[in-house]
Amino acid sequence: MEPLLWEWGSLLLRWLHVVAAMAWIGASFFFIHLDATLRAREDLPGGVKSAWQVHGGGFYEMRKWMAAPEFLPEHLTWHKWQAYWTWLSGALLLGWIYYAQSELYLIDPAVRDLSPAMAAIAGAAGIALGWVVYDLLCRSRLKRNDTLLLAALFAYAVAVSAVFAALFSGRGALLHTGAVLATVMTGNVFLVIIPNQKKAVAALIAGAVPDPRFGAEGKQRSMHNNYITLPVVFLMLSNHYPVTYVSQAAIPGIVALSLVAGALVRWFYNRRHAGFDAPGHGGGWWAWGAAAAAVVAAIALSLALAPSDPGAERRPPRATLPPAVEEIVLGRCSMCHMPSPVWAGIGLPPRGVVLDEADAILRQKAAIRVHAVLTHAMPPGNITGITTEERRVLAAWAAR
Numbered sequence: 001m002e003p004l005l006w007e008w009g010s011l012l013l014r015w016l017h018v019v020a021a022m023a024w025i026g027a028s029f030f031f032i033h034l035d036a037t038l039r040a041r042e043d044l045p046g047g048v049k050s051a052w053q054v055h056g057g058g059f060y061e062m063r064k065w066m067a068a069p070e071f072l073p074e075h076l077t078w079h080k081w082q083a084y085w086t087w088l089s090g091a092l093l094l095g096w097i098y099y100a101q102s103e104l105y106l107i108d109p110a111v112r113d114l115s116p117a118m119a120a121i122a123g124a125a126g127i128a129l130g131w132v133v134y135d136l137l138c139r140s141r142l143k144r145n146d147t148l149l150l151a152a153l154f155a156y157a158v159a160v161s162a163v164f165a166a167l168f169s170g171r172g173a174l175l176h177t178g179a180v181l182a183t184v185m186t187g188n189v190f191l192v193i194i195p196n197q198k199k200a201v202a203a204l205i206a207g208a209v210p211d212p213r214f215g216a217e218g219k220q221r222s223m224h225n226n227y228i229t230l231p232v233v234f235l236m237l238s239n240h241y242p243v244t245y246v247s248q249a250a251i252p253g254i255v256a257l258s259l260v261a262g263a264l265v266r267w268f269y270n271r272r273h274a275g276f277d278a279p280g281h282g283g284g285w286w287a288w289g290a291a292a293a294a295v296v297a298a299i300a301l302s303l304a305l306a307p308s309d310p311g312a313e314r315r316p317p318r319a320t321l322p323p324a325v326e327e328i329v330l331g332r333c334s335m336c337h338m339p340s341p342v343w344a345g346i347g348l349p350p351r352g353v354v355l356d357e358a359d360a361i362l363r364q365k366a367a368i369r370v371h372a373v374l375t376h377a378m379p380p381g382n383i384t385g386i387t388t389e390e391r392r393v394l395a396a397w398a399a400r
């Protein structure tokens with residue numbers, strides 16, 4: 001397909017994905033905050049709590065029926081499509097970038113020489129299996145102890161990232177770990193929380209009292225979603241930053257530390273909001289210090305594992321390029337796009353794009369066409385002075 005259309009496709013899917021995710025996370029943070037700030041009052045019926053809010057020039061009183069109302073309201077808003085759209089757009093974006101262009105983004109022959117079909121199957125199957133195992137863990141005996149279950153899930157997420165790191169490129173491994181966690185979040189909404197709510201509503205319609213087990217199970221899954229929200233966003237952003245995948249060995253550590261940092265920040269807010277009307281305001285500030293320590297540890301890990309002689313383990317190039325093309329790319333691009341860039345201020349090859357020998361350049365052919373021929377995004381500000389004639393040479397080569 002026309003490479004610029006690939007770019008547009010990726011932009012539009014990403015736009016949808018980010019907007020849907022903002023709507024979902026926004027609603028979810030809102031309800032978590034609301035839950036934490038609800039208070040019983042004397043003028044309210046038993047089992048009902050309320051919280052006052054002011055927003056956009058209006059005052060709102062939000063009430064929560066701790067079990068369920070004895071009547072079914074006529075207008076009932078379900079919050080579920082934000083989650084479903086986030087997952088659907090994310091799945092499309094994953095396919096668009098990582099499966100349709102897997103040779104650029106998902107496959108790293110130095111890690112494992114997968115065919116594009118094998119890589120896509122492994123990725124999709126890994127995500128599906130990721131949910132199944134999570135769900136089994138939650139249904140096991142561990143479910144009776146929230147803390148134990150969380151600890152098991154943490155170890156599980158790190159193990160998942162280690163498996164992906166053994167299969168895929170660094171960015172592919174981080175993104176797939178994020179996709180498993182995001183699928184867990186959506187699966188919790190789609191397969192547990194909403195069905196349980198539907199059962200509760202059905203019981204209400206039948207004039208019965210809904211089984212509180214449904215609510216308890218939904219609440220446990222909601223709590224998991226709450227704690228993994230921030231790590232998922234980090235993992236989704238990480239693929240744009242090669243510092244997070246300096247080496248495959250760093251990946252489980254980066255995942256573990258992002259889980260710790262993100263969960264601690266959520267824990268702080270959950271506690272703070274719950275204690276908003278208490279003297280001392282909830283406390284728990286140590287969580288910020290601990291989260292910062294986790295971030296510092298992630299940075300230290302990335303610095304420690306960054307390859308010192310990145311060229312050492314590479315195979316000699318097998319492909320050959322037209323000498324004119326090789327000369328242009330080496331002369332205009334590789335100072336930034338090499339394993340250890342020599343351009344001042346650039347520490348790692350930007351976006352992980354390496355352009356220093358024939359094999360690597362050939363892998364990036366389509367991207368070179370998009371960024372240096374069809375658009376003039378590269379070199380940035382034409383800082384290395386590529387000429388129009390040189391772009392024509394690249395154009396003739398890349399179009400083939």
Ligand code: HEC
Nearest residue numbers: 332333336343350351353367368371372378379380383384
């Ligand atoms: C002065 C340093 C520098 C030079 C020279 C340079 N680039 Fe880049 N390149 C960058 C930076 C920085 C980015 C990341 C841009 C961003 O994050 O938006 C990048 C990103 C890219 C990307 C990935 C774009 C994406 O969005 O995924 C490609 C492909 C690329 N460059 C190709 C080239 C080619 C081809 C040349 C030579 C014609 C070149 N670059 C020259 C610094 C450079």
